[in-house]
Amino acid sequence: MTTILIRNGRVIDPSCGKDAIADLFIEDGQIVGTPSLSPSTIIDAAGLWVVPGLIDVHVHLREPGAEHKETIETGTAAAAAGGFTTVIAMPNTTPCADNPDVLKMVMEKAASLGGTRVIQSCAITVGRRGEQVVDMAAIKKETGVFVFTDDGDGVESDAVMEDALCRAVPLCAILSQHSEFARISKKAALHEGEVSAVLKLAGQPVASEYEMVARDIALVKKTGGRLHVSHISSAEAIDAVRRAREEGLPVTAEVTPHHLHLTDDTVGEAGTMAKVAPPLRPLHHVEACRAALADGTIDVIATDHAPHTIADKAGSMEKASFGMVGLEIAVPMILALVKDNVLTPSRMIDAMSCAPARIFGIPGGTLAPGAAADITLIDPDDPFDIDPRTFRSKGINTPFAGYHATGRAVCTIVGGRIIYRTGRAAQTPGS
Ligand SMILES: [Zn+2]
Structure with a gap:
């Protein structure tokens, strides 16, 4: 039986209000209050944070169908290196993850690798075509999965979304919506504003996001279904979520590290590497995202890790693929917000672990005795330059290349097994 002692760390566990050395x-894959055996492994965590394992509810592992961009193996390796113990994979694969066979294949393959845990979300509609809701009850019964999303596209039809929310109620299922009316956004490459005008490119207005969020909230009111707004990016949509929460509606939201850091000016500097859906927006939207994350209106930080090949990102803004990788740089990017006093350490860990566990019904998000030992160690002071060539992900598409960062995940433990260890967490302590 493996027994591990993590010694002298700063234990930050918002699930029970703990922040102390x-x-x-x-022991035996679980956190225990009092050890019954002497430890076989000792990790000296002095100067490190010891936190409940990080959970990323929005990643693209690309398997099946786009293994040239990422595989379950490389994606989970990237997740482990980023400090994530559980990820939720998006269903825009080929074939589409809209049926039990694909869901089970992904989750069984991930489990056989023994690294970061993977929950494969299911499409809301058959083939993500937005026309016919999948048999949500049968999928939950056969796979246990109750997170549904057509990510990559929003569910445009009011009637289809209402049907999905109604079916979700008795299942306690969660609908995670990529809020974008394509009829408004036209899938344009960037935000509609000064930058798109200067670059003489078509832009997508805030309305494509805001109007779907507002429509969905109205449907939640009508049906009682659970809505989670994926990668929220605009002040208007955030205000709508804030009002819904004040009314007590079951609406939650997530934001990405890139929407917390980058404005649409980045498109002028980084070109297609900054092409992402929803698009990067002007500063007041970034500030709204930060404020809403700090005050809890936005519950969760999720990376929307979206690996692409160099070829996918070459060429014109119009032709390049949407998305950027995020798993291996999320912790440093969010630590930067802690250092700038945008977030407290406790709020950071809540948004990256406790809230995702709570909202998505994922085991974890706590260091309480008896819980599975899913644990992340973070070195908050380790300086390094972000170099995509060091990524475990196949994707190196990020506008953060070359950024100087301070702090990162240095040890990831899943079910009591150390799946990633580096830096100060890898040094053998003296006895
Ligand atoms: Zn999306």
């Missing part, structure tokens, strides 16, 4: 014991 303490030891943490792991």
Whole structure:
């Protein structure tokens, strides 16, 4: 039986309001209050944060169908290196993850690798075509999965979205919506504003996001279904979520590290590497995202890790693929917000672990005795330059290349097994 002692770390566990220097014991895959055996492994965590394993509810693992961009193996390796113990994979694969066979294949393959845990979300509609809602009850019954999303596209039809929300109610299922009316956005490459005008490119207005969020909230009111707004990016949509929450509606939201850091000016500098859906927006939207994350209106930080090949990102803004990688740089990007006093350490860990567990019904998000030992160690002071060539992900598409960062995940433990260890967490302590 593996027994681990994580010694002298700063244990930050918002699930029970803890923030103190303490030891943490792991026996038989679980966190224990008092050890019954002497540890076989000791990790000296002095100067490190010891937090509940990070959970990313929005990643693209690309398998099946686009293994040249990423595989379950490389994607989960990237997740482990980023400090993530569980990820939710998006269903825009080929074939589409809209049926139990694909869901089970992905989750069984991930489980056989023994690394970061993977929950494969299911499409809301058959083939993500937005026309016919999948048999949500049968999918939950056969696979246990109750997170549904057509990510990559929003569900345009009011009637189809209402049907999905109604079916979600008795299943306690969650509908995670990529909020974008394509009829408004025209899938344009960037935000409609000064930058798109200067670059003489078509832009997508805020309305494509805001109007779908507002429509969905109205449907939540009517049906009682659970809505999670994926990668929220605009002040208007955030205001709509804030009002819904004040009314007590079951609406939650996530934001990406890139929407917390980058404005649409980045498109002028980084070109297609900054092409992402929803698009990067002007500063007041970034500030609204930061404020809403700090005050809890936005519950969750999710990366929307979207690996692409160099060829996918070459060529014109119009032709390049949407998306950027995020798993391996999320912790440093969010630590930067802690250093700037935008977030407290506790709020950061809540948004990256406790809230995702709570909202998506994922085991974890706590260091309480008896919980599975899913744990992340973070070195908040480790300086390094972001170099995509060091990524475990196949994707190196990020506008953050060359950024100087301070702090990162240095150890990832899943079910009591150390799946990633580097830096100060890899040094053998003296006895
Ligand atoms: Zn999306």
